[in-house]
Amino acid sequence: MSAAAQFSAILRKDLTRELRTREVLVSVFLFVMLSLVIFHYAFASEGNDLTFFTGGMLWVTFLFGALLGLNRSFAQEKDEGCLDGLLLCPVDRVTIFLAKTAANLLLLLAIQVVAVPVFTLFFVERSYLGDLPLLVLVVLLADLGICALGTLLATISMNSRARDLLLPVLFLPLIVPLLIAATSATTAVFAGDTGLGDLTVRLVFLAAFDAVFLVAAYGTYDFAIGE
Amino acid sequence: MEASQARLESAASSAAGGRRLLGAPALFVYAGAALAAGLLLAFWYAPIDASSMGFSQKIFFYHVPIAWAALVAFSVAFVAGILYLRSSDLRYDRLGLVGVRLGLLFSLLVMGTGMxxxxxxxxxxxxxxPRLTTFLIACLLYAGYFVLRSMVDEEARRATYAAVFAIIAFVDVPITFFATRFLPEGLHPVVLRAGDAGMEGSMLLSLLVSVLGMTLLLAGLIRLEYAAERLRDEIADLKDRLGEVGR
Known part of the structure; x- marks a missing residue:
C-alpha cells in the first residue's frame, strides 16, 4: 500500500466516523455560534464600533473551537484502543500525522464555511467580496498551522493523565504568533485596510509558520506518538 | 538477598560519584568576580547615558546579561532535547529539565528588571x-513544560515528550518575537542595530564583562542543579531497591 493510499484510508476512516456521529461538527459549531452571541453582549454596547475587534473575535472563537475538536480527535482512538491497531499496521508515523492533520483541517473548514458568513452578517459592516480571496487565503494558512501544531500536541497530551487540561496549556502559548498574524490580517480584510504591503508580510509569516511546524512535526512525530 | 545487598552498595558508591559533581564552586567564584567587576565598570567606568534614559540606563548592564543567560539556558534544553531523542540517555533529560528550569527563572528575572x-x-x-511580551509568552510556554512533565508518569515517555516540547518551544520563541513586531511600534530602546555598535566602547566592555559573569553563573547553576537532579534520581532508585530488599 503506497503512502498516499494509506493517507487517504486513514483520512476516510476519520471522516466516516465523524459523519456517522457528527459529535465534533455539531458541538464545535454550536460552541462557535454561542461564542459569537457572547461576544456581542460582551462588547457591543450602544454604537461601539467593533470593526477593529472583528479579526480577534473570529480567531479567538475558532482557536477555542479547534481546541475542543483536537481533544476529541485522539480521545476516541485512545479510549477504544484503535490507536494500538493503527500503530500495529505497517504505516509510516508521518503518514498518520498528515492524515490526522488533514481530517482536523477539513472539519475546521466545514465549520468555518458556515460560521464566517454568519460572523460577517453579525459583525462586519463593509462588503468585502472583492477581498474574499485574501480572506480565504488567511483562513487556509492559519487553519493549517492550527491543525498541524494542534495535532502534534494532541498526540502528546493524549498519553498524559489529564489530556484535556494539558492540551490548552501547551497549545495556546505556541500558537500566539500565528494568532497575532491571523488576527491583524483578518481585521485588515474586514476593515478594508488591504494596503498590500502589510498584508503580504502577514501572509508570508503565516506560510512560514506552517512550514516551520510541519517540518518540526515531521521530525518529532515518531517520538510523539510512541511505539 | 546478597545480590540485593551488592546492588545497594554499588548504588551507594555511584551516589558518592554524584557528590563529586557538586564541586562547582570554582565557577561561582569566577562568576562572582566577573559580575562584581561588571557592576564596578557599569557604575564608575561606563558614562551616564546621554539620551533621555540617564542614570536608569545602568540597569541595562544587569538586564541584558540576564536575558542572554535565559536564552542560553533554553538553548541548552533545546540541544539536550535533540540529544535525548537521538540517544534515549536519561542524562540528557536531566540536563534539559535543568536548562528549562533555569531558563524560566532567568526569564522571570528579565521581566522583573525589565519592568x-x-x-x-x-x-x-x-x-x-515586543521583547517584554516575548519573554512573558516564553515564561507561559516553558511553564507548560513542567505541567507536561507532571502529567506523564512513565519515565521514558515523560523524557521523550519533554524533549519534543523543549525543541518546539525553542523554535517558537524567535517566531513569537517576530510576530510581536506586527503590533504597534514598541517603546524598547533599540541599542544594538545592525551596522553600528550603537554604544560607546566603555559601555560595551562593561556589558561584555557582565555577560561573561552571568554566563559563568548559569554554568555553575546548571552543574549544581544537574548534580542535585542526579542525586534525586539516585535516592528514588535506592528507595526502590530498599523496598525490594525489605520484601
Missing amino acids: IWGKAAWGAWWAWE
Whole structure:
C-alpha cells in the first residue's frame, strides 16, 4: 500500500466516523455560534464600533473551537484502543500525522464555511467580496498551522493523565504568533485596510509558520506518538 | 538477598560519584568576580547615558546579561532535547529539565528588571513591548513544560515528550518575537542595530564583562542543579531497591 493510499484510508476512516456521529461538527459549531452571541453582549454596547475587534473575535472563537475538536480527535482512538491497531499496521508515523492533520483541517473548514458568513452578517459592516480571496487565503494558512501544531500536541497530551487540561496549556502559548498574524490580517480584510504591503508580510509569516511546524512535526512525530 | 545487598552498595558508591559533581564552586567564584567587576565598570567606568534614559540606563548592564543567560539556558534544553531523542540517555533529560528550569527563572528575572526599567524609562510598569511580551509568552510556554512533565508518569515517555516540547518551544520563541513586531511600534530602546555598535566602547566592555559573569553563573547553576537532579534520581532508585530488599 503506497503512502498516499494509506493517507487517504486513514483520512476516510476519520471522516466516516465523524459523519456517522457528527459529535465534533455539531458541538464545535454550536460552541462557535454561542461564542459569537457572547461576544456581542460582551462588547457591543450602544454604537461601539467593533470593526477593529472583528479579526480577534473570529480567531479567538475558532482557536477555542479547534481546541475542543483536537481533544476529541485522539480521545476516541485512545479510549477504544484503535490507536494500538493503527500503530500495529505497517504505516509510516508521518503518514498518520498528515492524515490526522488533514481530517482536523477539513472539519475546521466545514465549520468555518458556515460560521464566517454568519460572523460577517453579525459583525462586519463593509462588503468585502472583492477581498474574499485574501480572506480565504488567511483562513487556509492559519487553519493549517492550527491543525498541524494542534495535532502534534494532541498526540502528546493524549498519553498524559489529564489530556484535556494539558492540551490548552501547551497549545495556546505556541500558537500566539500565528494568532497575532491571523488576527491583524483578518481585521485588515474586514476593515478594508488591504494596503498590500502589510498584508503580504502577514501572509508570508503565516506560510512560514506552517512550514516551520510541519517540518518540526515531521521530525518529532515518531517520538510523539510512541511505539 | 546478597545480590540485593551488592546492588545497594554499588548504588551507594555511584551516589558518592554524584557528590563529586557538586564541586562547582570554582565557577561561582569566577562568576562572582566577573559580575562584581561588571557592576564596578557599569557604575564608575561606563558614562551616564546621554539620551533621555540617564542614570536608569545602568540597569541595562544587569538586564541584558540576564536575558542572554535565559536564552542560553533554553538553548541548552533545546540541544539536550535533540540529544535525548537521538540517544534515549536519561542524562540528557536531566540536563534539559535543568536548562528549562533555569531558563524560566532567568526569564522571570528579565521581566522583573525589565519592568523596573520600564517604570523608570516610560513611567509604566508594563508595556506591551515586543521583547517584554516575548519573554512573558516564553515564561507561559516553558511553564507548560513542567505541567507536561507532571502529567506523564512513565519515565521514558515523560523524557521523550519533554524533549519534543523543549525543541518546539525553542523554535517558537524567535517566531513569537517576530510576530510581536506586527503590533504597534514598541517603546524598547533599540541599542544594538545592525551596522553600528550603537554604544560607546566603555559601555560595551562593561556589558561584555557582565555577560561573561552571568554566563559563568548559569554554568555553575546548571552543574549544581544537574548534580542535585542526579542525586534525586539516585535516592528514588535506592528507595526502590530498599523496598525490594525489605520484601
